[in-house]
Amino acid sequence: MPAPAHPHHLHLTLANGLRVSLRHAPRLKRCAAVLRVAAGSHDVPLAWPGLAHFLEHLLFLGTEGFPAGEGLMAYVQRQGGQVNASTRERTTDFFFELPEPCFADGLERLADMLTHPRLMLEDQLREREVLQAEFVAWSQDAKAQQQVAxxxxxxxxxxLRGFHAGNRDSLPVEREAFQQALRDFHQRFYQSGQMTLSLAGPQSLEALQALAQPFSEMLTPGPQRPQAAPPALMPGHARGYRHLAGNHLHHVITCDAPREALEFLCTWLNASAPGGLLAELQARNVASALQATVLYHYAGQAVLDIDITLGTQDESATQIEALLYDWLSFFAQSDWTSLRKEYALLTARQLQIQGALALARHDSEDLSETAVVALKAMLDGLPLSPSQHAWQLPPNNPFLRPAVKEERAGLIRGQTSAHRGLRTFAQDRSRGRKDVAALTFSHALANDGDESALYLQWRFAPCGLEAALQPLCELARQAGVDVSFETVGGDWRVKMVGLHEPMPAVLDALAQRLSQAQQAPADSTPMIPIRELLKALPDCCAATPSSDSEVSWSTARWHGLGLGFPATVEAAIKTAAARLPGQPSTIKHVLPVFSTQRIWREVKTASNEAALLLFCPTPSQSLEDEAAWRLVGHLLQGPFYQRLRVELQIGYAVFSGIRQINGQTGLLFGVQSPSESLEGIVGHVQTFLQQLPTLISRSTELGNQALAQQFSARALPLAQASELLWQAQLAGHSSGYLGELQQLIKTRTHADLLNAIQQVNDAAGGWLYVANGPAISESRHPTN
Structure with a gap:
């Protein structure tokens, strides 16, 4: 593996006061921008809670220069990028990621919307209803209310104790006093001295700086304005408290330690290695999980939450906290030299693998000597007694270091090449090892980089193992390998994406732990309805049902696909894969067939807000159909959002696009509404689909080229390219899938799209509704 190429970084302040952070990383396939405004929810006048969040929404509604259909959100979506914004306590972030050729156009739109918002009253009235819907969902969301408590x-x-989301009552847009406050907030904070622009991409630092300069010149110039300091976090000399909610015990600590110091502490608090706090709590059956996080950090104030998920053994919170403080005492008195070296490796590895957007958002500081001293002082300020337990510091992450090289192929220890013709009993036994022909390696992606992807799929394997594998997944993530799981009917999938150097060792560890892992219940914390439906969707699409009979590794079969691996790593992956439980086998993949059926699947959710997904599979697996349907999805994404979310105001979770589920390509529509019924949502979606032929007929530009360029293997980030190729293999396509699809998209015509829309409306590939209520009764929507 070549020496890691860490991003080159540059900080500077431009003439108008705009602070700029630039990161050049040649490995990146895309560029990203993050614009941070030093103003958030806690900076608004007390009379108007939610004003900052409201303004963030309004800025996306278009300007005179770039109306909504040409604004940043629509533009980024057309280019296959991602865009969003976030209002926090003292900051507001706007961020997007785009291919390099259109990055400058994205920056122009961002600067324009920040500087020249229309703030039209009719837009405000509509957008206030969106925030009202979000408020209703927030008030019903279990996690959000747990955070408030x-x-x-x-x-x-x-x-932090106040209300800042905004709703119909707190945003009286009809009042002139509110309008004046909105304008004043924008004028005070949305100017160059109050902003920081972070850019990341494959361009040189000089090229990135050349992009930042015209961006800054579009902004309103202004000085850096101080933000008001908050009052004390806690009254008197109190520095923490206990909060018990259901099966969660929270220990909250308030302090003034630097964020990087607290992140260092959280890393070791959260470690699951033997000898640590979590391992001890689990051994006593008093806790099943522990998660320490920094909830808030501003102006020398910090809130640290240590969230302990209680176990089956009934032990008092006081006893659990005694163990927590005993560990903190041990940690405070320990020599951190080895931990600091390990932490430096961890942070360097994350910089090595982060995508453009994550890299642009990266604002963590290295752990300085000053931060270490501050952390020591914070711990010394806690009511700690000398440790009474035999704790151990976590060992080094084995995946962060190069694996020990294996001896030359064909030889055993003690042999030389002179013995090559001689056999041993050990070598004879090795002839019985598993054949891993079911694991194939595709060369559709270049293997000259540092990253690769590995997909493994079992049929009728034991399920519910994810919780037991989380410690391994965390170690792999720290080393630059993202490990995820998905269950689809009777199939269970493991995906690894990231640096290929540690991947054989991760796979080897997975092979060992799969046979030993015990089933455990997954996290049962309820999600908002639309997320619950998305989680259930793959299983609803499954052609292979879950097995009612007992399953075991002895009868399980598996196959896999590797992408982007150099030959030397391929060999190591094959060696590790030979140890996987189950039998390697070529598994026949059967795609679901809905053919003109309209099927309704009901999924129970905690909230009673109406939520619905409509999945429309393509009528065939031909690439011609897929190309036409992808272009339809590309064209309707913006209009669908505009019609249902902006104009009709029927929901705040509104989206559409192409989705691939276990080899099946289709159009997916999603809506969650606080006011509309499931029947009403279905009616609106149906009406929109029936109007699509008119929309396509009026389009002078179909966007073929913009969509086609998104399927260039050289331009796609590895995670996206590998997912497309895995889905292509499941669908029975060749390894040339990306190139063939790209060419077909370029040549689609109006007639092809109109035919595809007719297929959608005729349910030629079937319709699958997934909703949180019973099937609607309209005869024009038959269900099975």
């Missing part, structure tokens, strides 16, 4: 231990006058 958790912060009730803080001082009553601290803004």
């Amino acid at each position: 958790l912060l009730e231990g803080l001082a009553a006058d601290h803004p």
